[in-house]
Amino acid sequence: MNFNFKESINKIKKEKLKYEVDRDNLRFQKEFQTKLYNTNYNFYKNKNNETNENKEKETDHEIDEAEKNNIENSIAFKKILPKVESGNYILPLKIKPEIDRRVEYIRKNIRKIVNVYQKEYNNNVKATGFGDFIRGTYFIMQFCERYKIKCDVQLNHPFRKYLKLYSKIPDLNLDVDLDSDLKVNFFEKNNFHPGDNEMTNENEEIIDDFINYLKEQTFESKVARVYVISFNFAKITEQQKNCMRSLLEPTDDFKCYILSTLKNMQLVFKKYIVIHIRSGDNMLIHNEDVNNEYLRNILSEIYNIYKPQYKYLVLSDSISLKEKIVNLFPEIRAEFKEITHSGEGVTLASESVKNTMLDFYLLAYSGRIFAYSCYDHGSGFSRWCAETFNIPYKCTIVK
16 A cells, blocks of 8 residues: 555645635634624614613514524625635725716717817917927827727828828828818817826826817717827827827838938938927027027037037028038038928928928937927927937927
């Protein structure tokens, strides 16, 4: 006869563990029944003190019946109570969080939200910059993901001419007359700060404001066409960036034009550094010249980062400023073509629009971006390009 000592020990351990679990469960059940009985007994006892002796006898009988029923109910309750066990412990059941009351309105009234970029909106409100549009589209992406509805983008703007998404499907119903803007209200409230991984009260407030804005609109077929430039309210995911890259992919012809421009400047894809200078709308729109103090400050910043072993490309909303920089730094490359602001009611000349989009892709194809802006909020044009294409980015305020 073979005796396996190890198996015997294991069997004893399992039986001991089972005994302990059964014992703990039985103790839990008895304690539950005792507390339930005492609660009911004390209730009836207090009530009996206010009645006469005959009532006491009648109530004693009720207590007996109540006790009997409670014991039976507790046994039935035990049968349907889901057990959550971990080792020898019974864990408390988790209570589901309160359902977001906003979900009901969204899913009942809206099936898709479309962020529309065009030259003008209702009440003669002019479009803001292209970087603002990209930022707001991230907000819409995250909002739609949160409430599980569809998200889309519509460019009723001359920029669309250079995007593959629109050139591949010219008969799409989004392909409307560029001279005829849609009736869209601009969501003007904003949260001018980058999103965090965790929601904050301010982020929740901007979501509430946006939902209130949606409630004031009239939609066809549950499709909400909006214009939003709010910051993302959570960290932008790689999947969301991929969606934006697909939207912004240039046409094959325009891509050839970008690469040809790089070749003419002896620059290689991802092997050069961009110095992007946002000097302000006075220079971009009104062609004001660069004042000496501002020029000195910009040149000082460039001296701090310039290293002759690297290739640099300077992009700016001021041709005059670029000329002065290249005169002092002959090795820095530059394109001297007129660009334009994509919003603010500026008349959009075809060649200027093309050059502005060229600047955007020269940023996107770079390996690093140093941005300098006269505005406290920086430059949305370069920042959101860098964010989308995962390009190292630093912005310095220069006035």
